[in-house]
Amino acid sequence: MxxxxxxxxxxxxxxxxxxxxxxxxxIGTAAAWVFVPAETAQAVIAVALPIAAAIASWYGGREVGxxxxxxxAIWFGYAHTEPHFHWEIYERADVILTLAVxxxxxLASELAHARKSLRSRRGDTVER
Numbered sequence: 001m002x003x004x005x006x007x008x009x010x011x012x013x014x015x016x017x018x019x020x021x022x023x024x025x026x027i028g029t030a031a032a033w034v035f036v037p038a039e040t041a042q043a044v045i046a047v048a049l050p051i052a053a054a055i056a057s058w059y060g061g062r063e064v065g066x067x068x069x070x071x072x073a074i075w076f077g078y079a080h081t082e083p084h085f086h087w088e089i090y091e092r093a094d095v096i097l098t099l100a101v102x103x104x105x106x107l108a109s110e111l112a113h114a115r116k117s118l119r120s121r122r123g124d125t126v127e128r
């Protein structure tokens with residue numbers, strides 16, 4: 001009798017990274033969609049999404065923040081640019097703003113992660 005063949009085991013690090021990516025995508029999506037019913041100005045949303053990515057990076061790590069920034073920028077382009085709720089952007093200024101949200105979000109998440117890791121390496125336990 002042959003032993004039962006089992007599916008190959010998934011590495012724990014891959015599972016952890018996948019879970020972190022899903023959390024980041026959920027955070028970025030929620031941050032972008034929370035402003036839809038309020039019809040908030042694009043400038044406010046363009047500032048709020050990188051802040052959400054930075055907070056996600058601070059608490060969840062580099063991967064969570066980066067995926068939150070990318071997800072937030074994608075949904076920003078979909079829901080907050082003309083035409084709304086279509087996968088195309090008509091205005092050049094909206095394309096530039098969407099790319100700026102992406103770049104600033106990734107940079108903000110990276111800076112937040114670097115700041116937190118520096119504090120932990122330095123042993124800084126005093127809140128300022």
